[in-house]
Amino acid sequence: AALTRAAARGVRVQVLVDGGGSPTLPSDYWRDLEAAGGQAHIFNPLTFRHFSLRSHRKLLLIDDATAVTGGFNISLEYDGDGVTTGWRDFGIELQDPAALRQLAASFDHLFTHHLARRFLRHRWQHRTLLRPAYYRLPGPVLFSGPRLVRNQFSRQLLQTLRHARHVRIVSAYFAPSFRLRCALRAVALRGGTVELLLAGKSDVPLAQRAARSIYGSLLKAGVVIWEYQPQILHAKLAVVDDNVFAGTANLDARSLAINHELMVHFCEPRLATEARAMFAADLRHSQQILLEDWQRTRTLLTRFRGAIARFLLTTVDPWLARRQMRDAR
Template structure:
């Protein structure tokens, strides 16, 4: 796996844009040496403009500022947004800029889905929150529910090395891996922290050396679960192996609670996940739909000891195609706190999914349909790995945007 467990970290949960944006903007604006930021979505709206001002403040203080956005998620930033940043010395880059054919974007797959910030090698932020107003409740019924973490401690050095390799000098995959490994050793202790802090790992997925690392962490935690597995994941359509592990955990007496979207931002998400309902319910998995607003979180807790927060959904694109980044934590205090926050969603805003009563003919159809779906899921990682993977382009952004 790409991870290395590191003790002595301080980890703070940040829920939704209301907690995340003020904190990350404050830390960025106070930067003295370096800001590294990677995000899937950056929009020229209220939130994006606040980020712009924080980046300008960091640059004015003399910090070296690097921003990498995904070319699909952030395809049309106007010059009025990008030019002041470039004039201030901020280095803006776009990962795989959108390619257009007859007015439509065609390079949807293999996106840079990270949401990462590292400031001065002292603090890092990892999670699922983009820079757009739809992560604030004031956006209305479609405002997203999501999570991130702020980190201090030795793990920040690993995240810094990872981001530097991405934004400074993109190289072939094996060279990137070697550079990150060496940089991680050199900078792993850049931040002092008190002994006895949280043990944590920074886990990434790419299309070369670390295709299954995040999924393997999930699977190991579920297989070792003894009391409870609690997962809240926006886009839930995982591979066959993770489904099998969840079913086996439930059958051996572990309480397996899964929260998925009930009020999705994209209707196809719910329809896809519903294909799995019967298969999971029959094994004793407890299914809940979150109905307050669209769920965008990618979090989990196992036995009040293991937890993860990050950008990776549990669906084919995140597990087999996109570039993703999660933090995995072994710390009872953090795990309990995250579990309490997820349980709050479950108790206040979720509806339990009951096993439907169906006739014999319909049951047979569901069984056939499920068999096709599960075999497709089981084979999807293999198909994805065989697809051609060229080195992605990371290009400087011009005055007209990516």
Template sequence: MQQILTYTFLVLYSVTILGIVLVIITDNRNPLKTLPWIIVLVLAPVVGLVFYFFFGQNLSKQRIISRRMRKRITLQLEEAEHAAGPEIPKAYRPLARLLRTTSHAVPLYGSRITPYTDGSSKMEALLGEIARARHHIHLQYYIFCDDETGRRLRDALVEKARQGVHVRILYDDVGCSGVRKSFFEGMRREGIEVHAFLHVKFPRFTSKVNYRNHRKIVVIDGRVGFIGGMNIADRYVRGTEWGSWRDTHFRIEGSGVAGLQVAFLSDWSATTKRHVSGSEYFPAAQRYTDNILQIVAGGPLGKWRALLQADSYAVANARRRVWIQTPYYLPSDVLNTALQTAALGGIDVRLMLPARSDSRLIDLASHSYLDDMMRAGVKILFYEPGFLHSKLLIIDDGLTVIGSANMDFRSFEHNFEVNAFIYDAEFTSRMSAIFSDDAARCHAVTPGEWFRRPRRRRWAESFMRVFSPLM
């Protein structure tokens, strides 16, 4: 009897492995991604099966956010009274069309954008806008901690809920895994609607643990919004034990807020299965400037990877400079090649990274990509005063990309992210000045210095590079 059970188990197990291999093959993924999964499943089936269950499944064909609902919400934006503006500069029209085709990103005109380069000023600005809220407050954060910063925001939201303002909160279930449930339950008891995005529940939803919502969005009364790299936690305000926390966040006023509203309401609908609509969520927008922007919600759903494609296209078509700030550099081959090609072609390519990040393992993997960047002529800058968590891409003199996405596999392939593509020379000049100010606090690494690092370090970097897609 035991022998029969053993044979039965082996047959079922083999069929399961072969079935998963068949699924991987028929997904038509990049062969460089398909082959490693097949090798792991065949040579180490137990470990491979566990890893595939958590990290390997492809969500692109699933309908977590239905196209019909997304179109319905976007239609509210298009029907809102937003004044027409100047045409997108000719050099960026193909990029704008690409973003509209892949992510339904509508060009929005005349927004006023205020940058914040430290957590304290951003929090004070956010709390000030919350105090002025009259109808609704929408918040979405990857991390929402139960610490002094989180409790200050919670108390401000509770006060507004008691005044009759509709408060809706989305948080990421993995990003907030260390937060006590009582923190969110307390807000629910005060009438605040609080939900976890892609709730991780074993075993049904554990396969989605690798797909997280990394967006940071605030929309208040449809008139002002916030986007950027800062979460809600003390470290974004106070820094770390070993240095300051250098980050960038933005307040948007005007028509650009409607783009943030679409991104939030799409996620809200997907999470709660309830549709929020009405003209009060898309009020007529005042025109403050001559800029044009597109709010792009990128994610693992559907065929296209809008943020990766757009960044790669923008880099490939740069004519003068490409300046980047990112806490992690774990790029796809397409983006990595585009940056090296630009540098080889004489474009001023600068990559600013933290001298020390919040993860030693990610540091090692990131640094493995820098050898070829150096050889191509990319200028590598290591920010020294603390942890650089800012996400910024500057192309030439007229395009700036800001938002939540890092330059890494996770942001481009697995996470739900939101970026703003801003076509405006004046704003690009302002952000270039901030970049240059940060550069003065950086150590510019020379090739001679870089290639003298210990061989043991290089081996460690090469080893960790293998795991880059999982970081």
């Protein structure tokens, strides 16, 4: 209703929702908004043959002066404090001019190419599936997309971890690449501190099984793992010394190799201090996972389920995404 009222008074209102994230919206959901002069598109409408490539970005951009991004969607699940009710999530408000230019350009690009399979078919036919132009804009926003374009977030995170001393990461879904797991282990093995806050409750049980299946090698290296207990954890945050990464990407194959994502990166001590305080506050509602406790849970059936979950999420899902991108029609 608020968007419709804004459009009626002459504000340019554009809404882009993901076809996989909003599959139950009725066909006439945006009728009033469009009648008032607004525009609404579905990114890559969900079909059996085109279900994989998704936009996981969450962005509110107002007058090219203020932007909000983070893990939260517009949904009833987020109505609460994340402790007593509602999912645990957070975001970041931006007024940085460079970031606003990046975010506006990225939105315009996806809004124009919301029928992703047409865009992919054109790019494959012309052999030009490279980085979109907005990837090259200077600023603090790091973009992720299909593996066929450079993943700025994972590259920057890996680079930051090379000389890191203190690492704190919050990830709702955790199935990182072997290279990223090695980077986290390396920080701990050389005497740094690495703390991971992961989901004790999850809306995707398969993702939780995959995450728990790789705890062992991290715990043995000295990585400290916590699981958030009161509600479903949906937040995404990394604090590496004075570097803060916040946005929409999890540390899993889908965020790092398939989805359209965005993360904001600032190297700012004050912001890092605030992020560490927020991390510490969430630990009061979390349970530490000890190596001996984890080992006791690793029955043959648990190991089998974890291996299958990890294979599906880190191998099968990216393979299907690549096939669907090549077969876009």
